[in-house]
Amino acid sequence: MAATPKACLAVWAALAIQAEAFVPPVNPLSAARPAGVDTRAVYSSSAVSSGSSRRESALYMSEGAKKKIVITGVGSLSSVGIGADSHYQALLDGKNGIETLPEWAEEYPCKIGCLVKDFKPSDWMDGKDAKRQGRYTQFAMAATKLALEDSKLDTEAVDKDRFGVLIGSGIGGVEFFENNCNKFTAAGAGAKGLKKVSPFLIPALISNTASGVVAIEHKCRGPNFGVVSACATGTHAIGTAMDFMLRGEADVMIAGGSEAAMTPLCFAGFCSMRAMVTSFNDDPEKASRPFDKDRAGFVMGEGAGVLILETEEHALARGATIYCEVAGYGATCDAHHITAPAPDGNGLARAIGASMKMGGIEAEDMVGGYINAHGTSTPYNDKFETMAIKRVLGEDVAKQVYISSTKSMMGHTLGAAGGLEAIVCAQVLRHGEIPPTKNLENPALEDGCDLNYCPGEKVVPAVKPKVAISDNLGFGGHNAALAFKAYEA
Numbered sequence: 001m002a003a004t005p006k007a008c009l010a011v012w013a014a015l016a017i018q019a020e021a022f023v024p025p026v027n028p029l030s031a032a033r034p035a036g037v038d039t040r041a042v043y044s045s046s047a048v049s050s051g052s053s054r055r056e057s058a059l060y061m062s063e064g065a066k067k068k069i070v071i072t073g074v075g076s077l078s079s080v081g082i083g084a085d086s087h088y089q090a091l092l093d094g095k096n097g098i099e100t101l102p103e104w105a106e107e108y109p110c111k112i113g114c115l116v117k118d119f120k121p122s123d124w125m126d127g128k129d130a131k132r133q134g135r136y137t138q139f140a141m142a143a144t145k146l147a148l149e150d151s152k153l154d155t156e157a158v159d160k161d162r163f164g165v166l167i168g169s170g171i172g173g174v175e176f177f178e179n180n181c182n183k184f185t186a187a188g189a190g191a192k193g194l195k196k197v198s199p200f201l202i203p204a205l206i207s208n209t210a211s212g213v214v215a216i217e218h219k220c221r222g223p224n225f226g227v228v229s230a231c232a233t234g235t236h237a238i239g240t241a242m243d244f245m246l247r248g249e250a251d252v253m254i255a256g257g258s259e260a261a262m263t264p265l266c267f268a269g270f271c272s273m274r275a276m277v278t279s280f281n282d283d284p285e286k287a288s289r290p291f292d293k294d295r296a297g298f299v300m301g302e303g304a305g306v307l308i309l310e311t312e313e314h315a316l317a318r319g320a321t322i323y324c325e326v327a328g329y330g331a332t333c334d335a336h337h338i339t340a341p342a343p344d345g346n347g348l349a350r351a352i353g354a355s356m357k358m359g360g361i362e363a364e365d366m367v368g369g370y371i372n373a374h375g376t377s378t379p380y381n382d383k384f385e386t387m388a389i390k391r392v393l394g395e396d397v398a399k400q401v402y403i404s405s406t407k408s409m410m411g412h413t414l415g416a417a418g419g420l421e422a423i424v425c426a427q428v429l430r431h432g433e434i435p436p437t438k439n440l441e442n443p444a445l446e447d448g449c450d451l452n453y454c455p456g457e458k459v460v461p462a463v464k465p466k467v468a469i470s471d472n473l474g475f476g477g478h479n480a481a482l483a484f485k486a487y488e489a
Contacts, residue, residue, distance in 0.1 A: 067313075068311070068312035068325050069309055070312050070324070071324055072308050072315050072321065072322055073147040073148060073150035074426060075142070075147030075149075076420055077146070078305075079097025079114035079303065080095045082118070082119065082142070088427045091406050092458045093458075094438055094456075094458070096409050097115075097411065098114050098288060098409075100284055101267075104264045105267060110300075111281045113299060114299060114302065115302060116139070121133075124138065124145055129213075133176075134174070134175060134205065136171075136259055136260040136261075137210045139303065139416075140169075140213070140214055143304035144254055147254065152320065153320070155219070158251070160219050161221050162222050163219075163251070165215045165218075165222075165223075165253070165255075166224070166244075166253060166254070166255045167211045167227075167255065167258055168207065168210075168229070168234060169207040169210060169233065169257065170230045170231060170257075172205055183196035183197065184197055220254065222252075223244045223253070229480070231417055231474040233418060233474065235419075235470060235480035235482055238256065238307060238418065239329030239482055241254075241255035245309060252309065253309045254306060254307075255307055255419075256419030256422070257305060257416040257417065257420075258416050259304070259414040260302045261300070276299065276300060277297035284299075288377045290382055290408050291449040292444060293443065294441075294442065295379065295382060295444070296377075298377055298407070298412040299411040300412055301410055304416050305416055305418070305422065307419065307422060307423060324430060324486055326483075326484060327355075328481075330479075332354070333347060335477055336477055338477070341477075342384070342477070344391075345384040345386075348388035348473060349389075352481040353392050355483040356392070356469070359467075359484075361483055365466075366397055367397055368400065369402070369467040370425065370465045371389065371402070371404075372421045372428075375405025375406075376405075376407060376412055381473065383444070386447070386450075389451065400452075401452065404459075406420070406424055408438040409435075409438055418472045422484075425470045429465060429484055433460050434458060434459040434465075435454070435458055436455060437453045440453055440456070441455075466485065467484065467485055469482065
């Protein structure tokens with residue numbers, strides 16, 4: 001059967017599993033509560049699911065002390081900039097990357113988004129190879145090179161069998177697919193359409209190609225695959241990379257997320273799902289407003305965030321500069337709804353609590369610490385995420401933590417979000433300055449959004465934060481969190 005544009009749209013709308021804050025036809029607040037959810041429960045680092053017990057086993061211990069995994073290099077690109085230092089500074093300055101989209105979005109209800117500007121694939125990889133890859137893979141290559149340069153890692157000196165790559169993407173090479181689909185249908189499909197389809201379509205489309213291409217470029221023969229968990233992808237990739245290292249299977253891992261889904265077809269899918277904001281088309285910079293009472297949907301973006309993880313022993317042996325320690329990782333599922341987060345923040349609370357428990361972080365340790373919130377600027381996410389933070393830390397401690405959503409400036413980069421936001425946490429622990437939550441003018445107190453979200457301007461605490469958490473949620477009910485600690489030898 002010939003693939004029509006309408007059919008392609010249907011396929012990709014169904015596969016667009018990225019905007020966890022979609023307002024579904026059935027209100028989850030009125031839906032039956034999932035089995036096992038106890039609204040009276042308060043999750044702390046000492047009261048989490050037994051699923052984290054595997055990380056307490058002897059497998060993760062060495063001579064009585066847990067092996068440390070550290071971050072030695074970071075590479076960022078998004079609508080606010082390319083390069084980790086300039087990217088971080090742009091966020092501190094409150095630079096906004098949201099803009100009116102090209103004419104292809106003129107007839108859509110949402111006409112704004114966040115695009116990576118001034119990006120030339122040939123600056124980061126062989127020009128011929130670049131044409132054979134999807135934009136998300138090009139982004140991953142760029143972010144990896146930036147991270148390796150930052151780490152000053154001599155890749156030729158690394159044991160290649162213990163050098164791995166886990167770079168995930170929620171959607172993969174959608175623009176490559178879309179271009180080929182258009183050529184295929186324009187030619188009348190069938191044999192004529194076949195002649196128009198690139199032989200590189202499938203490798204460019206699938207979400208594991210970025211990890212493979214990066215591994216080929218740097219001869220990484222250790223653990224390697226693609227992680228796909230919607231908007232939790234980058235966080236899951238980093239946490240899984242950490243697990244490989246704690247098990248003794250790798251000394252160095254390249255980990256993070258990349259996404260480039262700003263295409264007419266994919267964007268139409270999200271519009272059809274009513275996931276994105278439509279009320280700020282005339283004032284794009286005001287559109288993403290996490291935890292504000294006027295929040296009305298997320299703003300879609302693109303980019304990549306890649307980190308270089310090393311065992312402490314490996315990093316110290318080569319005299320590397322260390323950003324911080326990746327101390328803990330938690331992953332759970334809501335098992336509630338394919339697109340809406342669970343009411344009361346149960347699943348996310350368990351993920352955050354598991355990351356803290358693994359990292360040896362008590363609730364009180366978070367006083368003066370930092371949380372880079374998922375903060376999508378959607379009615380459900382911001383309310384339930386705030387509830388989750390309070391469940392884990394308790395209300396008193398939760399109000400003494402610095403929280404911000406950098407999506408207020410660079411939009412929601414879907415599968416790349418976890419990588420980019422983990423990098424922000426590493427930079428906060430290293431430099432001590434916290435990016436703001438922009439456009440938070442009227443906190444949604446009616447939804448319980450009464451924490452310190454660092455509105456308006458950057459925050460420079462008198463005492464540099466010693467702990468940080470990055471959390472993400474994704475379609476499918478996926479929850480993931482990473483806990484970071486300031487590095488102490």
